[in-house]
Amino acid sequence: xxxxxxxxxxxxxVGYGLAGSTFHAPLxxxxxxxxxxxxxxxxxxxxxxxxxxxxxxxxxxxxxxxGGKIRQFDLAVIATPNKEHAPQAIHCLTAGLAVxxxxxxxxxxxxxxxxxxxxxxxxxxxxxxxxxxxxxxxLTLKELxxxxxxxxxLRLESRFERYxxxxxxxxxRESSSSEAGGGLLFDLGSHLIDQACFLFGKPDSVYAExxxxxxxxEADDDCFVSLQFKGDIRAxxxxxxxxxxxxxxxxxxxxxxxxxxYGLDPQEDCLRNGGTPLDPKWGQEEEKHWGTxxxxxxxxxTEKIWPTKAGAYENFYAQMRDAILGKAELPVxxxxxxxxxxxxxxxxxxxxxxxxxxxxxx
Numbered sequence: 408x409x410x411x412x413x414x415x416x417x418x419x420x421v422g423y424g425l426a427g428s429t430f431h432a433p434l435x436x437x438x439x440x441x442x443x444x445x446x447x448x449x450x451x452x453x454x455x456x457x458x459x460x461x462x463x464x465x466x467x468x469x470x471x472x473x474g475g476k477i478r479q480f481d482l483a484v485i486a487t488p489n490k491e492h493a494p495q496a497i498h499c500l501t502a503g504l505a506v507x508x509x510x511x512x513x514x515x516x517x518x519x520x521x522x523x524x525x526x527x528x529x530x531x532x533x534x535x536x537x538x539x540x541x542x543x544x545x546l547t548l549k550e551l552x553x554x555x556x557x558x559x560x561l562r563l564e565s566r567f568e569r570y571x572x573x574x575x576x577x578x579x580r581e582s583s584s585s586e587a588g589g590g591l592l593f594d595l596g597s598h599l600i601d602q603a604c605f606l607f608g609k610p611d612s613v614y615a616e617x618x619x620x621x622x623x624x625e626a627d628d629d630c631f632v633s634l635q636f637k638g639d640i641r642a643x644x645x646x647x648x649x650x651x652x653x654x655x656x657x658x659x660x661x662x663x664x665x666x667x668x669y670g671l672d673p674q675e676d677c678l679r680n681g682g683t684p685l686d687p688k689w690g691q692e693e694e695k696h697w698g699t700x701x702x703x704x705x706x707x708x709t710e711k712i713w714p715t716k717a718g719a720y721e722n723f724y725a726q727m728r729d730a731i732l733g734k735a736e737l738p739v740x741x742x743x744x745x746x747x748x749x750x751x752x753x754x755x756x757x758x759x760x761x762x763x764x765x766x767x768x769x
Contacts, residue, residue, distance in 0.1 A: 418482045447455055449471065498523055512745070534740070543692055547716045549648065557659065557665060559663075565657055570653075588694065604634075608636060609636075611766060629648065666699070674690055674720050
């Protein structure tokens, strides 16, 4: 496909719950050269919301109802519950569409491999929505590493923590088993693992502690994962729903310094409150939330407040558009997402055995 063959990419959003309506559709809407042209929403309430948000889009209740009309679209965005990701993505790839899948891409590495094989066989692009590669704090941390601001990196500590003493009513992530795609390891863990591997490559081994702490929750809600990378770099990752006192979002330690940052990137809250990348202060953070950089320069230790770069979730769909038009690489390679699934499976095995698991076989 070339830019001469298509002026505006027609996007089908499959699923209009929180992910589809809050994270994907607004970013697609504000991406030049893309248009939300179709939405699949099951319930009457979601259909009504979709009609209000995108009155010009065609509405359907399922891929089966859509039938042969699916070929009028250029890109399908799979934003349904985790257990539906792989079969729906395969349906769309086989129909001739490029596909973006919300993370995790599948429930297992076997399913993930099937997705990659289908993408290759059909000659269609496949990417995974790892939007937190464009978090403000992650972009800042990545730049500090690239500039060797703290010397040789020793350890990354990364957390997604919240405190929700009682399970959230109606949440499939908490009421579904891990086998059905529920739990924090699949959810927030997919982001933390992807970020660590994006920085340091594929780990050599994984150690994990995975627990279900609250009554009424079917899958994990309190996890720790340790990844060992080449060069003696370790990533310690926490994801928890029972952290009454939150730790730093990032703590990066090096031989010649450290970087510590609290709080979350503001883009998610902005999207939840109806904001878009077109807002003047999109992705920007108030100075009071900036992190701290410690540096040892020739024996002199200094500590300073370090400005946080602006977050940029919009870059994902801009790059996806360009990839479909043959002008750029994919924003996230699906092989990276398959690696994340392999690490999640190794983490579950490690927690079961209560010992590190080598990833050399993956």
